[in-house]
Amino acid sequence: MSGKVVLHYLNGRGKMESIRWLLAVAEVEFEEMYVTTREQYLKLISDGDLMFQQLPLVEIDGMKLIQTKAILSYIADKYNLHGNNPKDRVMINMYSEGLMDLMELIMMLPFTADTKPKLEEIEKKAISRYLPVFEKVLSGQIYLVGGKLSCADVQLLECTLMLEEKFPGVLADFRNVKSFQGRMTEIPAVKKFLQPGSKRKQQPDTNYKKAVMEVFNIQLPLP
Template identity: 60%
Template sequence: MSGKPRLTYLNGRGRMEPIRWLLAAAGVEFEEVYLETKEQYDKLIKDGFLLFQQVPLVEIDGMKMVQTRAIMSYIAGKYNLYGKDLKERALIDMYVEGISDLMQMILMFPFSPPDAKEKNLDSIKERATNRYFPVFEKVLKQHGQDFLVGNKFSWADVQLMEAILAVEEKVPTVLSGFPQLQVILLLNMVYSGARGQSQSDHLPMLCKSHFCGCNFSLTCCFLNLFLGV
């Protein structure tokens, strides 16, 4: 195995996508293994790789890590994206948790029954524009920096960028009333693009689809099987 982090998941976004975003923002190349059969999944369990019998699985620094939040905390800390002190870490955690609540709605959207999709999309738009995006618009304005926390790019900025692009993909005009978020999105995309330029084959799927027009769909049956969603 090379020294690159190795990501094992489905050939889709799901719960691995924020991990891809964080590694790309840190400028870290990674390898991916896509689960395509139940036999692959069963073998991971048999070999003791999946502590809670769920993916994502990330192999990094000799560890086989599971649970998205734990993986991301480790990556953020390792690559200096987790603030300079305990107070900044607390703020980053607070913002990440808030963004995660919105992302959970987006993650579950593909599983909406056909007759509920429009209603669920309206709920995503309503939550984004009335609950979550106004908070971050205000934070950025009051903070007076190009970043949510401190004076440098952090895990919180990465999560916010992913959330904005994910909502924009479904509601293209969602940022029309949020000038601070429009600016921060462009700045963060430039920053992440510069850090990830040397490893453009290892970018988040949403980032690829946003820039390249590629379509990446979740493998719904596998998500149901492996993630219990």
């Protein structure tokens, strides 16, 4: 197996995007092998590469890793983005899983027939349930846990950018979170990943939706 990190996923955000973000911040170069047909997906299964028949799949350090949380945890541990002790790590994991819950709601929007009520639900939850947590913890400190950059910080940045794509003024009442976002975007690796031409994926479009439905054999009526 090559020493390079290789990502296997569709050519879009989905659950792989947080992994792309974390690798980019850790300044790890990676290649992508796009799964564009159901046949490619089934071959990964038949070859024994997908333990639970699920993507994303990441080849790293001679291993083929699946399950997003496990992959993120491994990368965070390897590149010192997972706290200094068990107490830090459990806090990082709690923040990270909360952010993943919110981002997954946004990920499902392209597959929702009536997006208006779902958008209203996401905005309400973001403002009432999620953002207040981070607004409070970022009062008087630069990073979420232990005074150092962690995978949770990277995911919070990713999540706030996703929210602003849908709700441009969503951070208006969350000054600490907005300041945090500004600080994060000045990190050279982050700034590079946000530039046009990077491996950061754009918002899902109709082509991405069709590809997901074909690869995973999802039967949903297209709008």
